[in-house]
Amino acid sequence: MHLACSLWAVAVLCLPVRGRLTNFTLDDTSPVISYNPAPVMQCSPSTCPEPLPPLVPPYNGTSTLVESGVISIPFVGTAVYVYLSVEGACSFNLDGRIIGDAVNHDPISLAFYNDSLSDTAHILTISVVEPKGSIVLDYVVFSHNVRTSRGAIIGGVIGGVATAAILSIAGLLLRRRQKRKQLSTRGIPLGDHWPDKPSIQLMAMRKGEQK
Known part of the structure; x- marks a missing residue:
């Protein structure tokens, strides 16, 4: 980037x-x-x-x-x-x-x-x-x-690069946040289907307790 x-x-x-x-x-x-x-x-x-x-x-x-x-x-x-x-x-x-x-x-x-x-x-x-x-x-x-002033062009370039950097950092933080949401409090990886299947959720939690 x-x-x-x-x-x-x-x-x-x-x-x-x-x-x-x-x-x-x-x-x-x-x-x-x-x-x-x-x-x-x-x-x-x-x-x-x-x-x-x-x-x-x-x-x-x-x-x-x-x-x-x-x-x-x-x-x-x-x-x-x-x-x-x-x-x-x-x-x-x-x-x-x-x-x-x-x-x-x-x-x-x-x-x-x-x-x-x-x-x-x-x-x-x-x-x-x-x-x-x-x-x-x-x-x-x-x-x-x-x-057009060369200074105005350089200013536009710097502004564009700064904006691109901010968007890149924001995207990285968003991806990390989404990844954390996919982990349970006991460290069990959760798929996108997790909230729709509570029985699978319960079984996984019990297996974690037995270990």
């Missing part, structure tokens, strides 16, 4: 640590996002009216209006999705390379995405194409592999 538990523990520890793809959302008001120059206006439920149906309200009720300059968004992940609206045109630059644009994109919705990135650090910049261009940024979503 102990050998099996040890082999199981070693096998688990030798498995590769795998990640789980998780989506993270950056609202336009996130401190991670930088605006240069400062935005013209940042809308909130108290400052900007919500759009009428069927238009969807901004994420968290906020959005940011930019009429010039660059929006910088650092992230770590394998994919990125940008939700905004554009009057005029804007360009998307990922890690120093222009990879897309959007023209007169309205209302706020998915304007750009890239889902074939390496799971490393990236910088996405969004630039207003002047003149008379503007961007209303709502939010950005990026996907990142969240890896």
Whole structure:
């Protein structure tokens, strides 16, 4: 039993640590996002009216209006999705390379995405194409592999081995208890049929007394 538990523990520890793809959302008001120059206006439920149906309200009720300059968004992940609206045109630059644009994109919705990135650090910049261009940024979503901690795996292994040991000891004690129940007070072995045949029980006890 102990050998099996040890082999199981070693096998688990030798498995590769795998990640789980998780989506993270950056609202336009996130401190991670930088605006240069400062935005013209940042809308909130108290400052900007919500759009009428069927238009969807901004994420968290906020959005940011930019009429010039660059929006910088650092992230770590394998994919990125940008939700905004554009009057005029804007360009998307990922890690120093222009990879897309959007023209007169309205209302706020998915304007750009890239889902074939390496799971490393990236910088996405969004630039207003002047003149008379503007961007209303709502939010950005990026996907990142969240890896399981090796410590969590080791803890799970230790817990599993401890549980197996407890169950093994409990089983051994139960078997000993059942074995003791099958012995009479005079040391005469009793079979499973003993309680059903009192005459056999009496004869066995008398033979024991004669000895």
